[in-house]
Amino acid sequence: MEETDNKALVYTDGSSSGNPGPGGYGTVILLPQGKIEELGGYEEHTTNNRMELRAVLETLKYFTKKESKIEEIIISTDSTYVLGGATGWVYGWAKNGWKTKEGNDVSNQDIWQELMGLTLKLSSQNKKVSYEKVKGHSGDFLNERANEIAQTYSKGTPPILFRGQMEQFEELFGYLKNLPASKQKKENKGKAYSYVARVNGETRIFSDWDSCKDFVQGKAGALFKKVFSEAEEKELVETWQNK
Numbered sequence: 394m395e396e397t398d399n400k401a402l403v404y405t406d407g408s409s410s411g412n413p414g415p416g417g418y419g420t421v422i423l424l425p426q427g428k429i430e431e432l433g434g435y436e437e438h439t440t441n442n443r444m445e446l447r448a449v450l451e452t453l454k455y456f457t458k459k460e461s462k463i464e465e466i467i468i469s470t471d472s473t474y475v476l477g478g479a480t481g482w483v484y485g486w487a488k489n490g491w492k493t494k495e496g497n498d499v500s501n502q503d504i505w506q507e508l509m510g511l512t513l514k515l516s517s518q519n520k521k522v523s524y525e526k527v528k529g530h531s532g533d534f535l536n537e538r539a540n541e542i543a544q545t546y547s548k549g550t551p552p553i554l555f556r557g558q559m560e561q562f563e564e565l566f567g568y569l570k571n572l573p574a575s576k577q578k579k580e581n582k583g584k585a586y587s588y589v590a591r592v593n594g595e596t597r598i599f600s601d602w603d604s605c606k607d608f609v610q611g612k613a614g615a616l617f618k619k620v621f622s623e624a625e626e627k628e629l630v631e632t633w634q635n636k
Contacts, residue, residue, distance in 0.1 A: 398425045399464040403452050404527070404536045406471065407444025408543040412624040416441065417546020418448035419539040422455070424463075427559035430455075433542040435551065441628050444543060445472040446504045449479070453511040456520060463520055469527040469536065474632040479524050482635065483509060493635055495594050500635055534569035541569065587626050590617040591633050598626065 402423040409416035416439035420432040432451050436444065449468055456466055470476055486492070486499045487509065493499060512522050527536050545552045555562060587598050588605035592612045599605040602619070609615035616633060620626045 399462055400425070401456070401463050401466050402535075403466060403468045404470075404533075404539040405445070405448035405452060405468060405475070406536065406539040406543045407441055407446070407448050408540070408547040409439055409441045409444055409624070410547045412627045413438055413440050415439070415547055415549060416444040417543045417548075418444045418451065419542025419544075419546065420448050420452050420455075421535050421539045421542075422452065423535065423559070424461075428557070429559055429562045430556050431538075431542060431554040433546050433552065433554055435546045435549070440631070441624060442472070442474045442631055443501050443504065444547070445470065445475050446478075446501055446508070448539070448543070449475055450504055450508050450511070453508060453515060453522065457511055457514055457518070465521045465523060466515070468522065468524050470524065471527050471536065474628070474635070476524055476526055477632070478505065478635065479508070486635075495634070497634065500631055534566060537569040538566050541566075584621075585619045586621050586623060588617065588619055589626060589629050589633075590615065592616075596630055596633055598630070 404421045405418070406420075407416065407418045415435070415437055417435050418433060422430045422432070424430065432448075432455060434447070434451065436447070449470070452466070452468065456463065468479075483505055486505065491499045491502050491506075499505065515522055527533060542552055542554070555565065585602070587600060588602055590597050590599065590605050590609050592609060592615045597608060599608070605617055609617045618629060620629055
């Protein structure tokens, strides 16, 4: 992001050791003049999606309390759940009495409601909140640092959170640059844990691709994805069911 005096770029991430299980969230905030501040925290029993959301929530709390000339807060996330919810789904849920299209209670309703309230409060302070997608494990070291904070908290070992200038930050965490890109490629080439598909509001899980293909083939608007772990499977199912 081009550095200006009125914008803040924020990287957020969440993690859980088990889904549900102990979890953590991490936030790296890039302020004007190259200043960096980190946030992070822990929950004993939670989910990955909830921690992704919590990272955003704590970021908005930080800016409601901070006296500054910031006019725009740009939140970069690799979570489809956060991005889809914050930029679209949440308004439909609120209008529908916090129910999904299928009539189910919206997951993490408490956080979503608080997040909406804080967004409105920031707007009243002339601070705009916007969201952008960042590819996870793509070598963006600010995003990788947010992930590192979240994972460290989820394992019960709180890290020392950084506060200082970008030059110092790069000296400490420069090792994260470009490190995970090859790792992600290797993970994506692994054996599938399952295949998740959704047609006309119905989500199904298959152990093989042929069965999944038979379910989605020729169906308008069908969604399907190969996943590589139980945690990823649960996160995807929760995300789709909350649309």
